[in-house]
Amino acid sequence: MDRSPRYSIDSSSLMHGWCRVYRPKNFGFIWDRIEALAVEGRLSASIEVLHEISKKDDELFKWCKARQEALFVEVDDACQAHLARIMAGYPRLVDTVKGRSGGDPFVIALASSKGKSCSVVTEEHPGKMRIPDVCRAEGITCIGFADLIEQEDWRFA
Template sequence: MPKIPKYCIDTSSYITAWCHHYSPAIFESLWKKVGEALNQGIIISPREVLDELERGSDELLKWAKLHKAAFIELEEKPQKILSEIMKSHPKIIDLSIPEIQADPYVIALAKHTDTIIVTEEKSAVDSKKKLKIPDVAKNYKVNCVPFSKLIEMEGWKF
């Protein structure tokens, strides 16, 4: 039986962890644990995160597709939260980018499921261009942590 989700992971954390900090060639056991957590429903992400990963078309995408069930479509209630986010924080997306951007979906899903957002984005309150996940999530009382903190919070040892 799946557990209640605890974390909602943003695209930035998957990419940064996989490509820059925790290469699966070296940290194979870490990615096995992340995969297990995805399969158990402890870690979730909105479908739009998988869409963003598809733009890379690499080994990370192949791995993510093995856990496709953890990338979920937003239902009615989180869709309402998403609409509210877009209305009150339109700078959460960069209008110069034509593709769907996952950030508001991550926040909406995390708020709806009462989970912690895992993101590598840092606060940029004064940004003229685009708001960052931590800045908007704060307004919805959703906590954000980096991927390394997820490992620590789960007590994973290697």
């Protein structure tokens, strides 16, 4: 059985990485490796993450759309069961007033459905019921984009 780490990535990490820290012009190799992880089946995102990213029809959305089959997964029965449990246990996770964070429970449910070797990748910080808070309560490892790079031992050469 493959014990390589697996990742469920949040829109915040994709947007933060693409727009602020690891811009493709200078860090294209990182995005090549993100794509390779997706093709290997080790990094995935809920289709809800793509829906969040689609709100800005920008270069990140185009990049994601071109890799939709490898990177994004539909909600299957296993994920749906975890999603229902998470939504029931943490109703404040989704901000229905502001219409934000709709993908957050899907990111956590995807990681939960993949087992203990799957970490959530997000740029959110603990606060008033955010992804890291639910991950901590659920025993799911929660890391940032930079942590994923370090964990995978990607280096400049």
